[in-house]
Amino acid sequence: MKLEAMAVTLPEVAGHPNRAPFTGVLTLVDEPSTKPPSGARGHRVILTRRAALSALPSLLGMAVDYAPSWDGHDSRRKCGIITHADVEGSRLLVAGYLFAKDFPEVERQVRQGVPGTMGMSWELADAHVEDMRAEIWTLTRATFTGAAILLREKAAYRNTSFELAAARCRSTMTRLAPAECVQAGATGHSRDRARVAFPKRPLRKEQTWNHQQAKTWSR
Amino acid sequence: MESPTGENMVALTESMERMESRLEAAAALVERAATLLEERESSMSGEVRKIVAAVETSREAELQKKLDAAEQQIAELRAEIETKPEAQPETHAPSARRTVPASTAQFLAKQGLSTLESVEAGALDAALNGLSLEQRIAVKAQLLRAGVVS
Numbered sequence: 001m002k003l004e005a006m007a008v009t010l011p012e013v014a015g016h017p018n019r020a021p022f023t024g025v026l027t028l029v030d031e032p033s034t035k036p037p038s039g040a041r042g043h044r045v046i047l048t049r050r051a052a053l054s055a056l057p058s059l060l061g062m063a064v065d066y067a068p069s070w071d072g073h074d075s076r077r078k079c080g081i082i083t084h085a086d087v088e089g090s091r092l093l094v095a096g097y098l099f100a101k102d103f104p105e106v107e108r109q110v111r112q113g114v115p116g117t118m119g120m121s122w123e124l125a126d127a128h129v130e131d132m133r134a135e136i137w138t139l140t141r142a143t144f145t146g147a148a149i150l151l152r153e154k155a156a157y158r159n160t161s162f163e164l165a166a167a168r169c170r171s172t173m174t175r176l177a178p179a180e181c182v183q184a185g186a187t188g189h190s191r192d193r194a195r196v197a198f199p200k201r202p203l204r205k206e207q208t209w210n211h212q213q214a215k216t217w218s219r
Numbered sequence: 220m221e222s223p224t225g226e227n228m229v230a231l232t233e234s235m236e237r238m239e240s241r242l243e244a245a246a247a248l249v250e251r252a253a254t255l256l257e258e259r260e261s262s263m264s265g266e267v268r269k270i271v272a273a274v275e276t277s278r279e280a281e282l283q284k285k286l287d288a289a290e291q292q293i294a295e296l297r298a299e300i301e302t303k304p305e306a307q308p309e310t311h312a313p314s315a316r317r318t319v320p321a322s323t324a325q326f327l328a329k330q331g332l333s334t335l336e337s338v339e340a341g342a343l344d345a346a347l348n349g350l351s352l353e354q355r356i357a358v359k360a361q362l363l364r365a366g367v368v369s
Contacts, residue, residue, distance in 0.1 A: 027272060039270040072273040121272040132265040139270075148273065156272040 004053050005086040008060045010097075020100035020107055022080065024120045024162040026059075026092045026147055027052075032136050037121075037156040038072070043137040045156075051140050052092055055124075059085045059144040064096065064120075066106055066149045073123055073148040079103040082147060091159075094120070094147065098164065106149065110164050119152030119160035319365045323358055338367055 013019070029049040036042050063078035079102070084095035100107045110118055128141035149162050275283075319327075330346035332338060343362070347355045362368045 033272065035274045037270050037272045038275045039267060045270065045272075071276055073271050123272075124270045125268065127267045127270050129265050129267055131263045133263060142270075145269075148271075150273055154273055156274055 004056070005084070006056045006060060007084040010083060018099050018101040020080075020098040021095065021165040022064075022098050022110075022163060023093065023095045023165070024149075025160045026085075026094045026120045027122055027157050028090045028159060029087055029092055031090055031157075033156040034158040035156045040137055043135065045137045045139055047092075047139045047142070049087065049090075051128075051142055052087055055142050055144050056085045056087070059094070059122075059147075062144055062146050064098070064147045064149055066103075068105075070109065070118075070149075070151045071154040072150060073121065073146070075123075075146060077103075078146075079106045079149070107164065110149070110162060116161070117152060118149060118162040119155040119157075120162050121148045121150055121155045121157075121160070123147065319367065320361055323361050326358070338362070340368075343368065 027047060029047050029052040032046050033044045036044050059082055062082050063075075064080040064082060065074050065076075065078045067074040067077065080096055080098040082094050082096040084093075086093045098106060098110075122144055123146040124139070124142040125145045126141075126143055127139045130138040130140050152158065152160060327333075327346060332342060332346050343359075347358055350358065359368065
């Protein structure tokens, strides 16, 4: 399995009341979206792996937002920040912090809602479409300008997810990487760090998870 | 009289010249085809300013429909204007001048502004000096509407 990772390292702050680490599947690469995204004029889209990898640096430091109806983006409700982005297989994984103290309603929705119901959505700017007349648009170049937490059924990609870490008030980097890697303001591009950031799920657990997601989707 | 070898040479030269001209024509065709293909490729690809990986909500779809209808209407109106250029001068005719309310005219007359054909800014400000700010604004707005000041 090929893994490409990139991260912004933030200083450790033990017991930070406003940081709730999250992980999520933002999108799938080299796979067509389940539904046409907004702004794609009714076309489903494929974000190529190459385009996604090229755009990874633009994703770091971008905000995650939410809409009160959990069905789209609201760029004026930025409730968190993305600090890690990896492409693992066909999944573009992200991790970061939710501003849990400022946005308790988001934490409540994610923690108290039915597991597996929340997903993610990207926002792209200046996307280059290979052939505008194609039934499925292939995006060969783009810039990530943000992401949103929303109901999975409202996401253009079915297999996205959003999860908060079990324990709050802990630094994602401390949880995920050796302390010596944590440097304020530095950026890293490390395969090893990404491996600990996004540990591989056991195969059986993965299958169960996928099955649950498929069931939720079919509902 | 030319020798058989000389005739052959002439024929060969003519044949080569014909071939050269045909090759030139073919090269020109290939160049044209390449240009057309490049143009076609560039017209097929395109940039999209913003895409969001969330499904369009019904409200967005409704707004998009309204926007499309409005754009179509604008295009139709533009086309209509372009096809009737003689109608334009009528549309650009100056609006009729309105009259100043009697109370305002009386007040200005008391202040020495009996004629309202052309009022100087300085004289108007001096005439309105005794009024409150709101009243000054109201009078000036009336004069503006009447076309006395601009």
